[in-house]
Amino acid sequence: MPELPEVETVRRGLAPLITGRQFTGVVVRQPRLRQPVPADLATRIAGQRIDSVERRGKYLLVHAENETLLVHLGMSGRLRVLPAPAPAGKHDHVDLLLDHGLTLRFHDPRRFGLILLCATGESSHPLLADIGPEPLGDAFDADYLFRQSRAHRVAVKNFIMDSHVVAGVGNIYASEALFRAGIHPRTPAGRVSRARYVRLVGAIRETLERAIACGGTTLRDFIGVGGHAGYFSQELYVYGRAGEPCRVCGTPVTMVRIGQRSAFYCSVCQH
């Protein structure tokens, strides 16, 4: 489900609902996520007020007074805010109870998601320490990408999906950005010119910003905190469109496997 735009959509929905609220309790029904839910979660956050909700790559950081809750949605994770206690359904693994009866519910069928804690302030959890720059931030530019890419022979698509290179670009937006930049996804990263990285950086930024403006991409089940589907799927150029005509030139979109993941591209528009 979630790449950067979807996580950002969740963050924007979540922040106004839970900022200033206090954690009053925790219900863990299934602690076995990508890493175990901390056994002392309840005692560590009890009574603490939420100061802010931040995003780093695809991670959500819920900053409370002493502890920061680190949430990753994996492939199928969802966060919802329930106005009142509600019966739990299948895969409703964790409820974070807030004052006034509010419940922040984590739901994740595949359990690739994550809920961890780290001390607020010293905020750099090991999982965040080696993540690359934010693609919408100043540190991410063509010079950076070009320099990082030298000596790398991996496909440029895999390269930009590597969270150590740049944070938050996943399988949908990698294909989309490469289409917009006119770059074939299989091109070895180290053989892409500086000029083409200038285009690629612009394409990544535009794609992500536009997707955020649309509230994310809903393919199967991505739903924002307020229960709304994202509508960026209407603007996808290539992702999930194998065999359908390229929106620019009409050539059928090609799907291939690159490094265990599906990649979509137009064989005429991308080289």
Place this chain on the structure above:
DNA sequence: CCCAAGACCTGGCGGC
């Protein structure tokens, strides 16, 4: 160090 492949999970879909 770099890279490909495997691992972790469940559910939905198309084909037979």
Place this chain on the structure above:
DNA sequence: TGCCGCCAGGTCTTGG
């Protein structure tokens, strides 16, 4: 209707 194989928005770990 049922079973089977394949697919899925992520990323850490392993082994060559």
